[in-house]
Amino acid sequence: MDKVVEIKNLSYTYPDGTPALNEVSLDVMEGESIGIIGPNGAGKSTLLLHLNGILQSKNGAIKILGMPLTSKNMRNIRSKACLVFQDPEDQLFMPTVFDDVAFGLVNLGYEAETVREKVEKILVRVDLSGRENRSAHHLSFGEKKLVSLATALVMEPEIILLDEPTSNLDRKERREIIEFLQEIDKTKIIVSHDLEMIEQLCQRIVVMNKGKVILTGDTEILKDDNKLKSLGL
């Protein structure tokens, strides 16, 4: 198996001086699903923002599919490693569902016909076909989450970066999202507080605290409550 993500000694401090990441090193293999857990402010989301080149740190090195994060590779990397934000209101910014899902494809320069086909296909997959011309504010929260996922998946990425995919969902919506994610056989990196979902979807767990990776292991970690408590969870 190939390494699709290589992170070496990555440190990052936000412009306002808040330290966020401290010497993080992590490798992710092709097809693997990784769950990143940890208390709020541990640096999980910051790490995710680095993997798609949105945040760039001078300290440390990241390679995505063997490509270092340089401005020359950025376009390619962003089409291969797609990020889905926690709040669908941030992810969906176009006037209609169709435009939102098509946004990434059109930016990648696909032909109009291909874009239409791909958008249609992905909307069928998330069970939202027929909503193309709706505006995002007319969708339910669960539907918004699904469309958010579709906006990333439609680009057929190798790696999917998910920030809290199940937050604020009701049980049915949550189950639907989990089932949908289970069907996707791409490399997944999931940041979440939803440990049950992580257990269902991921093979490997990374625990972060105060900007550091303090433990990596399999899902057995999640079953030991005392251990979780001692890790600050």
Place this chain on the structure above:
Amino acid sequence: MKHSFLDRYSDLGSVIHRLDPRVKVIFFFALILVIVSTPPQEMARFLGYFLTLLILLLLSRVPFFYVFGRTLAIIPFVLLAAIFIPFFKGGEVAGSYNFLTLHLTVSHKGLLILQNILIKSWLSVLSLTILTSTTKFSSLLKALEILKIPRVLILIASFFYRYMFLLVDQIMKIKNARDSRSFKSNPLYQLKIFGYMIGELFIRTYDRAERIYLAMLSRGFDGSIHTLESFKIKGFDLYFLGSLVTIIFLIRLWR
């Protein structure tokens, strides 16, 4: 929370709704130009435009009183700007009034200008209201984009449409949070709280804009927004546009 105060009724499926949005944009803008260029005395022509609009409105099946109510919203602004004209315009005096030491005269010419402004602005707003109640906002934006309206303006309108609802939600939430803990009714204190609320709203909006930008970047945004054109003009659209434009020009130019 659900709102649809901008393009309510734009989901109906009448003849007018099904027209190509570009046709509607062109027609209504042509109509406004014609209305504005009509000399003020020619009431019959204005009546003609009104009847044309009324027929379109009936065809569209959008409730008359809804559209009518919307158009009234503009009247106070027009009045505020134009109400003083009859008092200042010179010419033949229509009437004069004395309030204590104040002597006011109203001229015929001034009254005609006021009437002209009121009629033209009302008919123009009526046109635009029919346009927006029969066209989805997203289609309208796309039509404007194809018709080469500057992209920046369209983007601003597009983001405004998308996030206005969210902004209203946020205002309501902040207001609810205030009301649920508000015990003092001192107006000065309330004003201070109001200031904080506006500040809070500004910060939240700023943060959101930042996150939206990140979301755009992560899907390959490179500074310009591209969308797909998705309208197909039908023979009926052109026929409709042709006949309506002919009608309004006939009304305008008939002797």
